[in-house]
Amino acid sequence: MRPKLLRAHLNELFVFDVAARTGSFSKAARELGMTQSAVSHHVANLEVLLGTQLFDRVWRGVTLTDTGRELHQASGRAFPALADGLEAATSKRNARQITIHTDFAVAAYYLMPRLSHLRQAANGADIRILTMQAPSDLDLNRLDCGIVFGSTTSFGAKAAPLMHEVVVPVASPAVASDLGQLSAATLPRSRLLQLETETGDWLDWQGYAALANLPRPDDERGLIFNNYQLLIEAALSGDGVALGWRPLVDRFLETGRLAAVGPTVVRQRWGYFLLQPAPLPLDTGFANLLETIRADFAQAWQGQ
Secondary structure, eight states, rough: OOOHHHTTTTTHHHHHHHHHHHHHHHHHHHHHTTOOOHHHHHHHHHHHHHHHHHHEEEETEEEEEEEHHHHHHHHEEEEEEHHHHHHHHHHOOOSSEEEEEEEEHIIIIIGGGGGHHHHHHTTTTTEEEEEEEEEEEGGGGOOSSSEEEEESSSSSSGGEEEEEEEEEEEEEEHHHHHSSSSTTGGGGGOOBBBEOSSSSSSSHHHHHHHTTHHHHHHHHSEEESSSSHHHHHHHTTTSSSSEEETTTTTTHHHTTEEEEOOOEEEEHHHEEEEEOOOOOOOOOOHHHHEEEEEEEEHHHHHTT
């Protein structure tokens, strides 16, 4: 493929590389934040360009053809090398950069609203946020610290607890006014917004009901999401009642965009942890940043 064609079709090659590495169009779609059909479309475009088939479509998945394996051997070397080059160039450009690894929900609802505050605490250092789907996606070689969710046995000595898992059901003011507080009478007929994740770590409505001494809700009731941001957007839009994790929903509660509609519950063995891969000497900015994160979560815990 000539350089001009390579530049024009670099995106298709990248999508192909992820699909080949994961062995699944659906897994590639999740990693890339695309739909499965979009991944299939990019791969099909590349196959048309090359005039050959790269994957065999088999029942419940795909497998690489001989040509596909040859191409993936090349892309599997090229993209990591390119990523390493970009990483090195970025590090040289700005040595004062702190990388925080966390999940999408913490990034969107804790880090982003406080980014200016956190940068100030870090003496103006650039903050780089890397997001992940699950704790298993953590790359300890690429982060200075992480804000991670899990059980007390998930991360070992490298992680210090920030706060227990604190959950409160939330809804838009209109839904809250109409519904009132969740109770044995109202929970069974409430429209519950469900979070469904691959790991299944987060508290679900069944677990919440048990902790709050409420009746077990119907599994089939409500809308189901595999992304916490979409679930919260649905709650903000008045589509139903969602489980809200502290401190992720704090600013929505403080501004009145969401209202608490039931008792707060705590799972002692689960919560948020501050992860440091190695006990390296801390410069003042990094030490201040870590202390600010601890203080933010401590304040949320005290106010629950």
